[in-house]
Amino acid sequence: MPNDFTRIQINDSFQELSHQISSVMSSNANTAETFFNGFMNFCETDQVLVSITSPLKEFDIPFNEWWNKTYPNGSRIFVLPEDPLKRQAFLYQLCLKIYRNEFKYHQIGFAYFKSSHINDNISQFNQNVIQILNRYFNQKMKGLFDSIPVDDSPISPSMIYVSGDNPRVNINSVDQSTNIVKYVDMSQFDEIETVINQIQDERERIIWLNSFNDLKGSVRTESYVQKYQQFIATAADHITLIAPFMTFLAGLLPS
Known part of the structure; x- marks a missing residue:
């Protein structure tokens, strides 16, 4: 196809x-x-x-x-x-x-x-x-x-991705917007790290932590989508460990 x-x-x-x-x-x-x-x-x-x-x-x-x-x-x-x-x-x-x-x-x-x-x-x-x-x-x-x-992969005006706490985008218009800052509960990442540290296999745990740290560091950046996909792929064999956090992580994807 x-x-x-x-x-x-x-x-x-x-x-x-x-x-x-x-x-x-x-x-x-x-x-x-x-x-x-x-x-x-x-x-x-x-x-x-x-x-x-x-x-x-x-x-x-x-x-x-x-x-x-x-x-x-x-x-x-x-x-x-x-x-x-x-x-x-x-x-x-x-x-x-x-x-x-x-x-x-x-x-x-x-x-x-x-x-x-x-x-x-x-x-x-x-x-x-x-x-x-x-x-x-x-x-x-x-x-x-x-x-x-x-x-x-053209992006229409209604789908423009921006980063930073107070971004503004004007397309043939006067800026009359009100900034809305999306709050990110970073304590969720601490909980995820705690779960990952419970993995007994040291090599596997290190791979998870490296991917997780990349993901955490990419929050509110254009690379978050890629880091998110890489982390989910890394976690695929033990998806049940992070299942409680999937909604939170997916919610940080640009929309």
């Missing part, structure tokens, strides 16, 4: 995807189905996401064979295709089957993750399916964003 998107359009889709993923990853038995359906509806209707998900539907996935694959004791095996692209196709088509009520959302969790508590099954499903898809979507959207020259 040809890339006719602008950077603004991709950024808007990326921001909404972050909101959707945050809702799904923090869901429980009472909210899981609602948030999952909202996520899938977004994937099936957003133009940028559709350009990524449509090719995943073209693979022929033998779901019956997968569903019937069991250990000798009869329990099912959550085996994914070895080919990276087929793996993403399998996971997305599995989500589509759940979305279309061909599989039940909770049925997958109980069949493969075996926890006695439904919230644990939901969490396992999100980590083994949604989180992997999210990482793939992030990579593809970043590729789309980076492939567009800045000059090819």
